[in-house]
Amino acid sequence: MGLIEREEELASLEDLLSGAVMGRGRIALVGGAVATGKSTLLRALTEQAIELGALSVTATGSRAERELPLGVLRQLIQDAPLVAAERDRALALLDEGARAAASSDGGAGPQVDAQVVHTLCTVLLDLAERYPLTIVVDDVHHADRASLLCLVYLARRVRNARILAVFSHADGEGYTDAYFQTDLLRQPHCRRIRLTPLSRAGVAALVAARAGVRPTERLADEWYALSGGNPLLAGAMGDDHEDFVRASGEHPTGAVVGDQFGQAVLACLQRGRPQTVQVAHGLAVLGETEGLDRLLDIPAPDISRELLSLGAAGLIDAGNFRHEAVREAVLAGVDVQERMDLHHRAAELTYAMGLPPSAVAGHLLRASRVDAPWVVPVMEEAARSALRDGQVESAVAYLRLAWRECADEARRSKIMTMLVRAEWRINPAAPAGRLAELAEAMHRGSLRGGDAVVLARALLWHGRFDDARDVFEQLSRSDAADQETTAELVVAQLWLRATYPPFLTHLRRAAGERGLASMVSVMVSQRLESTLALAEVLSKGPREASMNAVERILEDSRLDEMTLDTVENSLLALTYAGRCEKAAPWCDLFSVEASSRQAPSRQARLAAIRAEIAIRQGDMPAAEHHARIALDIIQASGWGVAVGGPLSSLILALTAMGRYDAVREYLDWPVPEAMFQTRYGLHYLHARGRHSMATGYFALALRDFQRCGELMAAWNLDAPGLIHWRAEAGEACLRLGQPQEARQLIQAQLDACGSGARRSKGIALRLLAATSEPARRPALLRQATEYLQLAGDKYELARALFDLVEAYDALGEHRRARTIAGRAQAVARECRAEPMIGLLAGGNGAVPSPSPSELIGGLTDAERRVATLAAAGYSNREIAAKLYVTISTVEQHLTRTYRKLNISQRADLPLLLEFGDQASI
Secondary structure, eight states, rough: OGGGGGGHHHHHHHHHHHHHHTTTTTTEEEESSSSSHHHHHOOOOOOOHHHTOOEEEEEOOOOOHTTTTTHHHHHHHSSSOOOOOHHHHHHHHHHHHHHHHHOOOSSEEEEEOHHHHHHHHHHHHHHHHHOOOOEEEESGGGGOOHHOOOHHHHHHHOOOOEEEEEEEEEETTTSSSHHHHHHHHHHHEEEEEEEEOHHHHHHHHHHHHTTOOOHHHHHHHHHHHHHHTTHHHHHHHHHHHHHHHHHHHHHOSSSSOOHHHHHHHHHHHHHHHHHHHHHHHHHHSSSSSHHHHHHTTTTTTHHHHHHHHHHHTEEEEEEEEEEEHHHHHHHHSSSSHHHHHHHHHHHHHHHHHHHHHHHHHHHHHSSOOOTTTTHHHHHHHHHHHEEEETOOHHHHHHHHHHHHOOOEEEEEEHHHHHHHHHHHHTTGGGGGGHHHHHHHHHHHHHHHHHHHHHHHHHHHHTTTTHHHHHHHHHHOOOOOOOOHHHHHHHHHHHHHHHHOOGGGGGGGGOGGHHHHHSOHHHHHHHHHHHHHHHHHHHHHHHHHHHHHHHHHHHOOOOOOOOOOHHHHHHHHHHHTTTOHHHHHHHHHHHHHHHHHHOHHHHHHHHHHHHHHHHHHTOOHHHHHHHHHHHHHOHHHHHHGGGGGHHHHHHHHHHHHTTTTHHHHHHHTOOOGGGGGHHHHHHHHHHHHHHHHHHOOHHHHHHHHHHHHHHHHHHOOOOOTTTTOOHHHHHHHHTTOOOOHHHHHHHHHHHHOOOOHHHHHHHHHHHHHHHOOOOOGHHHHHHHHHHHHHHHHHHHHHHHHHHHHHHHHEEEEEEEEHHHHHHHHHHHHHHOOOOHHHHHHEEEEOOOOOOOOOHHHTTOOOOHHHHHHHHTTTOOHHHHHHHTTTTTTHHHHHHHHHHHHHHHOSHHHHHHHOTTTTTTTT
């Protein structure tokens, strides 16, 4: 059997069987919880009977067959080894008795002719005279009343026959007619055998034997917890374990709950009575015992009794299913319509009980239609709660049902807008099919204010500019606008200015209403402030007050259903203002939050911003990584016109790393023509121009840079922090042999840079050096490296250092060139700028400089500042002027530095250019 804990019960049955073989007839009444090993025990008894030379006659047909009049007797007769004449006579009597029982079934129950009962039982008694006989009736509680009458009559007569009659039943009041058990237990030759659940050790032994494994303590605990000691469930887990090993070739570390376990759960229920099954179904749907009596319209005492039966069967523990797989198996056994009806009643019940909207909404989703006025508000509130908790897919399902059930057109439009926002979190392409319906609602006048702005923004994202223009013009023509609508229009105007400038003309001017808009709510005020900061950075340059404001906004923001625009605008404002070191950690933090909130669309948009930040930090591997994440989460078609953001970062990063073949693949991607009417198009033109420059197509590059500049000027977004197009165009002119034009463009770039535009200044100074006399170049390039170091752009710093190496070589200062080349090579390696690394290694014989910690570890801060400037080529007088010290002090610091670094002259100084080293200079 594999059940050591059933050996005592089996020994009792074997003892009774041995007595029956010797002519002392016995009756065994085997009871216990539903399916706690009766079948296994009876199967073992049958095998023992065969070994002792006894015949086994069993009644194991279907439940439906047993419930027919004399159904159990018919099964026994059909299973008995009778001669043809005996069988025909017995079957004829069965038919006669069944007809009589069926015709007499009334208030007193079915009646069977006594002669028929006597004759049928005599058939079995006569058979026992020829062979010892074991009569087994499993699940006798399902037997029809006529069969029970016959079995009781037979039980009285087996005392002196070679018969062991075994009747198994499940515990529980009302499983069988009361007289059946009472009459049997009154017989002196009847013995009751009670079965209990297996212990932890018994479950472990059973599952291990079935699965062919040695159980660990953890496995034994899990098997016992899941089965509750029910041998049927435990054995099924063993089979599932074996199936898993056979399919995967690996041994699982925990309990395996699969199809076999689910079938065993259903088998347990099928052995129970109908009310037990009904309670199991209700519990699976409702999820808790409170209110189960009202859901099923069953008295509370009966509910308690059935819960005890389910607990004894190992299906539930403390009022809950032992495992979600148990609940799923129970639900799988419920008819579809019955399950929908149960959810219908559960929805009404949970609403009446005042449970949270999410609990009610879960039932409404799975119910047949509930026609009640509270359905739509409950689904809307459940959706809002789900969005706050990051359960986006649930929110989408709630809103779809609310939209279907809502009859009010204006409210349907608002629900549809919420649905578009929710679906956007998963994939911006998902709600595209709903935009036409919202546009139609707009024309009918049922979509207004902020909802209309949501529609316009979605249309712009997907490049449907004509439709977006209609929405904006209709909004502008609207005379009556509440304060909330006014606020949305003010924010939209600023957002268009920063992202879709050509459409600014289609929205009425609302600059004077900014103060009013900021009073709507804290959330609207933050959206307004962050969008204004971004627009100012792109049109006028950053203001310190605005940058401080967006940092405060980021500190207060969380990614709920309305704040992504605020976060996105704040991060971009910091990025374009040259404060990438502050934007990067915030972006990483919000990316983690987006991931935890099941918002892949938000993850992708934040990854695109993170890629842009990495580009401006010169971290090309990171830029590639984040850009690929963005394009993997949302396919190119789903990005709409915004595809230019992550795509341009990927092109720039791959170009800088010298992977030109990979770039050509992405340049072949089709992009919407409408993209070139947006800020994303500017980034794309810049990236494409940089690739053309790197691959020798200087005229093509110049055309893209000039087109970028024309658009920026036309849109009043001509800020160096966005794209330094003049410097890029100037470099293209240099490569085309037009130094005068190049110098004019580069100087214009410098003139446009404010005090905080360090990155743009550094890039422009590097290129200005290329247009200058050789003797002036080192000074300009040293200045460029200072700006680029402070800006934190490793790639542009490496380019400036590379040019400085060439400048010193041209002046014959080869030793200094080699020293700087080592540092340039180290920085280029961090960026993986392979073309630059190859040129530095092949052209200058540079030796990688020692690590910064080895060089400056023994220097004081003052010595380090002086040494840094001296290594960069500044004279003692220039150093003294920059640091506001005397020339004598500079000389003393240098003397001590030479001694600590074991060098003898200024030319031997390594270039100590680590990010932040000159922050205090």
